[in-house]
Amino acid sequence: MEKVGNLLREFELTEYEIRAFLTLSKLNIATAEQLSEAGKIPLPRVYDTLTELQKKGFVLINRGRPKRFKIISPKKALNNLIESRKNEFDKKIKKLKNNIETISEILSKIEPLTIRKKGEIWSTDRRRNVVEALNEQLISAKKQVLSFAGDISWLPETINSIKNAKKRGVEIKILAKELNDSKEFLKNINKAKKLGIEIKTGYSGTLRGYIVDKKIASLALKLSEKGTNIAEEGLPKSDINRRYELIIIENPAIAIALKENFDYWWKKLS
Numbered sequence: 001m002e003k004v005g006n007l008l009r010e011f012e013l014t015e016y017e018i019r020a021f022l023t024l025s026k027l028n029i030a031t032a033e034q035l036s037e038a039g040k041i042p043l044p045r046v047y048d049t050l051t052e053l054q055k056k057g058f059v060l061i062n063r064g065r066p067k068r069f070k071i072i073s074p075k076k077a078l079n080n081l082i083e084s085r086k087n088e089f090d091k092k093i094k095k096l097k098n099n100i101e102t103i104s105e106i107l108s109k110i111e112p113l114t115i116r117k118k119g120e121i122w123s124t125d126r127r128r129n130v131v132e133a134l135n136e137q138l139i140s141a142k143k144q145v146l147s148f149a150g151d152i153s154w155l156p157e158t159i160n161s162i163k164n165a166k167k168r169g170v171e172i173k174i175l176a177k178e179l180n181d182s183k184e185f186l187k188n189i190n191k192a193k194k195l196g197i198e199i200k201t202g203y204s205g206t207l208r209g210y211i212v213d214k215k216i217a218s219l220a221l222k223l224s225e226k227g228t229n230i231a232e233e234g235l236p237k238s239d240i241n242r243r244y245e246l247i248i249i250e251n252p253a254i255a256i257a258l259k260e261n262f263d264y265w266w267k268k269l270s
Contacts, residue, residue, distance in 0.1 A: 011081055013056075016041050016049040021058055024071040031066045056081050130154075130220055130246040135161045137212050144171045146262045147210040148203065152176055152188040159195070166196045175203040175265050200269045209246075211262065217255040221245045 008018045023039035024030060032050070036043040050069050053059045057080030062068040071077075131154050138145060138161035145165065152174065155162075165172065174192060179185075179201045192199050209219040249255070 011078065014049070014052075016045055017053055017056075017058075020046070020049050020053060021071070021074075024059065024069060025074065029068055029070045031068055033066070035069065057084065131157045133218065133246050133248065134158055134210065137210070137216065137218065138162060138165045138170075141165055141170045141212050142168070143213050145173075145210055145212055146259060147172070147174045148205065148207045148262065149174045149176050149210075150203075150208050151182070151185050152192060153184070155188045155191055159191070162195050162197070172197045173262075173266065174199040175262065175269070176201045178202050178204065200266060202269045203265055205265065207258075207261070209258075211255050211259050214255050214259055215250070215252050217249045217251070217258045219247045219249070221247070 004022065005018050008021065013021065019039040019041050020035055023035055023041075027034065027038065030038070032043065032046040035041060035050070036046050041049065050059055050061065054061055056077075058072055058077040060070045060072060062070070072080075134154060135158055138158060162172065172195075174197055176185075176189065176199055179189075189199060189201070207219070208221070209217065211217050
């Protein structure tokens with residue numbers, strides 16, 4: 001029964017609730033006094049404990065005198081609890097999403113106290129944040145996005161932003177690494193071409209990032225455990241072994257310099 005007790009703790013039942021549940025499993029039907037004695041639960045706590053178990057769908061209560069308590073099928077009871085928790089969680093998620101909309105609406109009406117200067121440098125880390133930053137820049141792009149992409153592992157997570165950018169007439173070019181036998185890599189190349197992206201493979205440089213409208217340059221760094229920049233796959237869920245960082249440079253001079261490097265490689269791989 002110790003194993004069952006440990007498993008029930010994972011359902012976040014209290015110690016008294018577990019004792020009452022296990023005792024009723026043996027007795028099937030019992031009074032409060034019987035449960036107190038057999039389950040070693042203080043009598044004043046029995047009624048509170050059983051009321052909670054009733055709310056969670058574990059027991060039925062007979063209103064006669066003395067009150068008797070009957071256990072529901074353990075499998076059914078635990079499924080009822082999971083369903084109840086799921087409903088509570090869904091409601092909480094819905095409320096939080098509504099809060100996001102409310103917060104965004106309020107904050108959008110606040111006027112900034114300072115004017116944003118050109119030439120500033122921003123940074124973010126973690127792969128998810130890096131990809132999200134790319135999505136935001138694809139959304140804001142007006143004419144052109146150039147990418148030193150490596151293995152294009154980020155493509156599946158940016159498809160919607162790419163489609164919208166292409167609808168607006170934004171030119172998107174990608175320099176990818178040398179072709180290999182990776183199914184995922186080949187799949188991403190085919191997806192990119194279907195989306196109307198111009199792509200060339202064979203890029204052997206270590207630079208990873210993108211240039212937007214010759215105004216913004218974003219450099220993606222993928223650091224090993226030793227802190228060195230590496231140019232290899234950046235598949236989802238790989239944050240455990242790698243540390244990602246994105247440096248966003250809002251400086252046209254730097255963006256144009258990186259574009260010249262991109263154009264050099266683009267011509268070289270013709």
